[in-house]
Amino acid sequence: MKIEFAPELEAFRAEVAEFFATAPTPAIREAGRKTTSVFAPFKECMEWHRILYEKGWVAPHWPVEYGGTGWSVEQRFIFAEEYRKADLPPLLPQSLGMVGPLLIDIGTEEQKAKYLEPILKGEDFWAQGYSEPNSGSDLASLSCRAEPDGDDYIINGSKIWTTYAHHANRMFMLVRTSNEGKKQQGITFLLLDRIDYPGMEIRPIVGLDGFPEQCEVFFEDVRVPQSGRVGEENDGWSVAKHLLKHERGGGNAASPTLMRYCERARAAAAKTPSPFGGTVADDAVFQREIGELEADIASLGHFEKLAISGHEIARDPAFPSMNKTINSELVQRASVLMTQVSGVDGLARQLEALRVGSNVEPLGSEFDLVSMPLYLNSRATTIYAGSNEVQRDLIARTVSGS
Amino acid sequence: MKIEFAPELEAFRAEVAEFFATAPTPAIREAGRKTTSVFAPFKECMEWHRILYEKGWVAPHWPVEYGGTGWSVEQRFIFAEEYRKADLPPLLPQSLGMVGPLLIDIGTEEQKAKYLEPILKGEDFWAQGYSEPNSGSDLASLSCRAEPDGDDYIINGSKIWTTYAHHANRMFMLVRTSNEGKKQQGITFLLLDRIDYPGMEIRPIVGLDGFPEQCEVFFEDVRVPQSGRVGEENDGWSVAKHLLKHERGGGNAASPTLMRYCERARAAAAKTPSPFGGTVADDAVFQREIGELEADIASLGHFEKLAISGHEIARDPAFPSMNKTINSELVQRASVLMTQVSGVDGLARQLEALRVGSNVEPLGSEFDLVSMPLYLNSRATTIYAGSNEVQRDLIARTVSGS
Amino acid sequence: MDFSFTDEQQMLRDGVGKFLEKSYDFDARQKLVNSDAPWSADAWQQFAEFGLLALPFSEEQGGLGGSISDCVAFAELFGRHLVIEPYLGSVMLAGSALAQSGHAAAQEWVERIVSGEAVVAFAFEEGHGTASPELVAMTAQGSGNSARLTGEKRLVHGGADADAIVVLARKGEGGPPAFFLVEAGADGLDARAYTTIDGRSAANVSFNDVAATELEASEEAVEKIIADAIIVQSAEAVGAMGALVAITGEYAHTRKQFGVPIATFQAVAHRLADMKIAYTKARATLIYTTALAESGAATPRDIAILKGQVGKLGRAVGEAAIQTHGGVGMTDELSVSHYHKRLLACDTTFGDHAYHFRKVGMG
């Protein structure tokens, strides 16, 4: 066993920190500080995406030949740590973390040639059309239907929880192409070149935090080319399962973000008087709680680092589900702690002050502005991408005595 | 709404406290302090039972005509509070809390005449024969068989988790008398006059705390009279369900015992140095934890008092299951807190020093002697009398929107 | 012991309940929250007609001489319907502060509150969480009719719209907390209005050498007024919890996944069971503590237990309700998230559950 602490790595860290200190615009920085979700404010996030693309750092986890950086595990972690320390908006996962890696793995050469570069460049943004009003945890029961018609499919039905569909220009989705056999068998995975095909309608859904992050997408006789299919017709379930590994397990490590939440909570606590005297940061109960949270986040970090290094832990079939479960529940715990530090100053609804570029002053600190929306939004983490109940079902299936 | 705080009640409290201060023998007091289970040391517990019988206070929750005290709700709570404050051994529930109330409710006049008085007097102690090695949570699947034969039944099979069977002289049990229909339908409830019928064998089971509290009871062609049947043949399930209400819901209130654990933990904490300075009792984290625990115990007390006063809460079909669930989980939490106060001084196995009348000095304090055995034993509370999983299933069935 | 509502209280519940069912359903409530009005003047008038605004005041003061259990009786319904009107601030807090004062101006304000003619806000919080009167730092200069206030109060419900504000501040440096009356529009008074996450109109109010009238009050009176407000707010929270248990139970029996209602999944069923346990515990503690208070026997520890339990259990019920609903539980459209936000607000004001549990632990 060993961990390298080579001097080159410190030089790399300095290079990354320098870039993060100079490259982002003020609006990008503001968007980073005001991110209260997995999904950062769209416009500034994509601006930042394009700056990172120019630098060649937009997709560290992609293979070098497709535009990845070829960094070591240590470098990727240093990059992630510095990224979070700088409070920069996280890049959106749908294109870079989901459909991109999927196409690299199993797309046709034509699909790769057509789609990967615009993803890297930040020209395209893909929405994910999986869930339906009656198919949540039971995703395989989806009924949005695609009928073959010549070289096309005709789609009818609807999708829901399609994050940022109102910002997207492309969409990947699961459709039902057959009702024969098991419900998993008649599903097909489609890439849609446009999100404004005739017959498509997108309706944003206002969330409990007041933001329209999710959408519902309706299809009425929408004609799309069959060439957008990934994998075989009726074999979309295995394509989706392949992709889920990227969604749940891979992509970016979550622990640096979580540790950053703790740092922000500590900084705010140091300015907050405790009803028991001194500041909240000095309070034994706060220290006990944040200490446990940080220990749990550290364990997630260890888990992530072992996985990225190629340790057998990542080959456990339960790995993606464990990663998703641990991460989502820690986001919730961290955000609870943040709202506790904010106290009553988190109870004001400040949608306008939260907008990037707003000239409305927050009522309290910037920390108090984001803590409650973050908490509210984070209630979704144990629901989306396969609810934690479904994840635990999957994990349990890998536990048997013999 | 109102709560009486009449001056007579304070006089009653004084009378009870005076009795508890003078009536118990030293051995009974020692047994109380060394009780590390729902089940107090048998010999001293029954001595105390007989002293309470002489006083007329052995069964406050029984109807007056059968030997109850006729006390008001307030008086019963005062009695329970003073009882716990005096650290006296709790009376064993099988006879007074289970089979006694059952017979009062639905026993024949003969059964009442024969069994109630020896229970009150502490001459009889009943074991409960419900669970079997293959029927735990799924109690209705029990297979210990009783074949009618003239005026008798012939019993074959075995029972397990029969608490204190090695101390008992009588036993009530569930047997299978039919395999027709649903598994609940062929069960019969029997009273056994003796626990040493030919063909019966009792084997104590050593628990994780080192004590033989539970037993296994084997039956090989054991002949018992049919007159011991309660209710109809094959209708034992409804009899058992009736009894469960007493086991889970009624009988004695648990909150005074739990509050007493907290008092003992606080007293020990006041003598224990904290690694963070001062004593553990002064430590903010300890205060935060015991405060939450005491608040939860207070809520259980409120719940119990509402129920005893006849509030609608007690008529909720989920009441017994909620009571059992809350109580059992609080016992576990309280005992965890106690072991935390004891720290390493709870790690010694001191079975001999725990015996009532032992002349072996405990290694540390008496508190440190009992905290770990209590913790270990309390792991059973969420398992026995219907596991908490089964209880939650039952509670959930009472939750529906319409 | 008797922990049931009286026949009269049950009648009051029936009446208020019918009105709210009819005129204050969730859609109407949301329309109100999203309107420019800080609250519904119609509903307020209706509350006056039911006598709710007069309830806690003595008959000599034009009130109905009601008790704390009377208030609990209907406050559960306020919680069930997510009522946003400033009953707690104007009646339970500011009103009670005025009513206990012998000051003539105070008596006039009480009459106007009782008639529904005026709403008075209550300014207490000073930021992050002012859990108890002993933590109030704002200090008045001068006393009697010529007191002056400087500083900021936050989360003042109705602070920008009320006809007057009762402020809790110290009587001079290191002095005890006392009530001060400030009229709307007073020089140096500035309110920045906003809506809270639970749909209420509130304001952060800054005081720049504002003229105020001291309302003499004993420390016990201050403590009792806050304690009664905590009980009534807890009743609201318990009402909201009960609604969530019912709504979530209904949903779990209706919503199908994998071909069966999700209530048939044990993980969902056990969560429903835990919700019911939490609600039942919270309600038992509410009722018992109300009965204690009614008998004049509720200690600060009893109030801390109630506040802590309702805060903790309410949060847990809200989070469980959202998780059980899945995606739709995350939307603004369903009531579930609004109940949860109300429960969060109840936990957070007057000290959250962590504060109160620690107070209990301090003995």
Next chain:
Amino acid sequence: MDFSFTDEQQMLRDGVGKFLEKSYDFDARQKLVNSDAPWSADAWQQFAEFGLLALPFSEEQGGLGGSISDCVAFAELFGRHLVIEPYLGSVMLAGSALAQSGHAAAQEWVERIVSGEAVVAFAFEEGHGTASPELVAMTAQGSGNSARLTGEKRLVHGGADADAIVVLARKGEGGPPAFFLVEAGADGLDARAYTTIDGRSAANVSFNDVAATELEASEEAVEKIIADAIIVQSAEAVGAMGALVAITGEYAHTRKQFGVPIATFQAVAHRLADMKIAYTKARATLIYTTALAESGAATPRDIAILKGQVGKLGRAVGEAAIQTHGGVGMTDELSVSHYHKRLLACDTTFGDHAYHFRKVGMG
């Protein structure tokens, strides 16, 4: 980064594992625990033959110059088999304390430990929970070869049976903690022996002006020795957790209730999932922290995180295993309760998870 065991370490694991499977199964272990012997002399001799007793010592001292990851490699197996021999006390703690000393007597003791000829106990705890060397209060009078010890040490594993005891005590009033060597049978030494809940022979040892030899040690050396012991003990705990996950998974798939294996009940399945998550987290932290220590980069915070996580997660896994087993999990007969008691002991010694999390939180 490389977090895998080397081929050599894997071979060591295979060898030790085979021996334990064959000679140290649960029945054999229970027979040993219930015997009069404090531990198995045969097993100890076998550990010597595997080189385990020599492993952490330098080659100049007759050791094998092994690393902390070598020790972790087999310590997981010690945990899986609930090994009761005093490896931690005699080799990791007393042995390392002796080895770092330049004292001639100390070197002789190291040789005897390495050969398996002697067992040396380590006296650290002073009651209720001595979480860290800085909390040691026992103070030595005098120094060098003529130090004198007075006071009590508790939970000294092998304290009544060892050939010598290394005591951690302060060098004079307010002085830094240092190691002192006391030979068995010294005047004024009195050990009250007992068995611990996890089946080990321990003693509370009282010192009444007992002659001792000071083993000079820097504060860093003391801290490092305790940190290494915590890592090895954590490896044992993680091994025990892994065993519980496997045993409980097996049981849940075998035991039937309501006509189906209990693993098909979602409440049981989710508990199994949580057990696996806990074990995986604890093991990831064990491995990462071991690699850090191997690179000389483990900070006190890293050690506190490891100790806290293994303590908390181990307890949770043990409790979940018992609950899943139901009644039989409560018995002395099955291994489940013994694993749990071992995990409780691991949590409790050297400061429990609450202590370490708070240390982490103090920053």
